[in-house]
Amino acid sequence: MTGDLFQLSGLSLTYPNGTCALDGVDLSVAEGEFVSLLGPSGCGKSTILRLVAGLMEPTGGRLNWLLPVARGDIGFVFQEPTLMPWARIIDNVRLPLDLAGVPKGEGNDRAADGLVRVGLGDFQKAFPAEMSGGMKMRASLARALVTNPRLLLLDEPFAALDEITRLKLNDDLLSLWYAQRFTALFVTHSVFESVYLSGRIAIIGPRPGRVVAEVPVPLTFPRDLSVRTGTDYGAICRDVSDRLHAAMGLAA
């Protein structure tokens, strides 16, 4: 077991308009872990990711990094592919390297490599408008991973995709995680998705959000289709679902 990458202690955030989105979030994430944040819409999951990414400052509590993180050590995947419509896929994927001043030749090699790893090797020259939603999301993943980040933040990345594409992308994300050994913090509101992907699930209660339960997922990696049809998977999903409903103050 490796050490923690970061710890959130008593993390709170009140938006300037007075909305208290988070109140006392406690969570530690170990290096190399795959952790899901599971909770109802509006409970503050995106806010947690934005705080961890450094896009906002908390209004209370602390965020401690136990390992050094520099620019490019954090990748972010949004719910929308968030590609630049005016740029070819390869240029989109190379963006983080361009912004860091990496020479274009080297950047192109690394971006092309990243595209191959997400199965888009033949689409370097395509424009986003020419690609399907699933392909755009793959490009978005390739862009987030092109800097070889220590931490990958994913904000409901597959929620807008159809079921078949989503299952395929879940497997591809896990393969990338085995291969590149980054730490993943994955936001979702799907119980099934969180159980399938993660080593641990943090359930976030309704607003103001805080971690109301942490559930380790007792399934071994690597995981594949056989997991989804196994009896363990169903039982764990049932358990997580019960806890989620309890957190929301509803009967299971």
Add this chain to the structure above:
Amino acid sequence: MNGVWARRLLPPLVGVLFLLGWETAVSAWDIPPFVLPPPTAVAHALWNDAPLLLQSSWITLIITVQAFLLALTSGVALAVLFKQSRTLEAALYPYAVILQVTPIVAIAPLVVIWVGYERVNLALLVLAWIVAFFPVLSNSTAGLAAVDPNLRDLFRLYGASRWQMLWRLQLPSALPYILAGAKISGGLALIGAVVAEFVAGSGTATGLAWRVIEAGNRLNMPRLFAALVLLSILGILIFALLSWVQRLLLRRWHPGGTG
């Protein structure tokens, strides 16, 4: 297919029918040519006065193009400046609006006097620029603000500098807006040039608008109509050219564009 053919063929067909009707009406009701010249007389004037009219078209076109380019560059540049400094925007934007809402006809004599009759083309340029400038400014301002918030966060996450934000994110995001503004501004530059020439008046200016005034004063209606025809052709050319540039530059943004 039917729809495409209808859209290609109907406008010219309507035009030909209209001209035929016009010609017949003029001869049937014996309308005097100083009230309404028949299309054939206009065509004659176009042909006979071609050297004079083309020279005047050239002058109007040059002023229009200069005013448009000036409006485009200054409008975008000012929008970029406003984006960098809220204070500057708050201080100057109202004056840009005042310049826009003040009727050009009202300021034209002043500008002509200040710039001087001996430099009347410069005065025309200034006036046409004032008319053409605002759509570029307001559209560019809107465009620079219309950045996808997630993309902006992504740039911030990777520590993008102000310069990188501007060149790699804000300006490309604003491009569709800037081009839409440019399309309006191109037409306005021509209108501005014509109005300015009307105001500058007698003999100093020699563009198409002056030909219209001159022909009107001499009751030379065929030539007046010929000048009007050339003015609309200029307007159509400017609009078509800018539409083409717009399509070319935005092709990739929309589905169906080929890479």
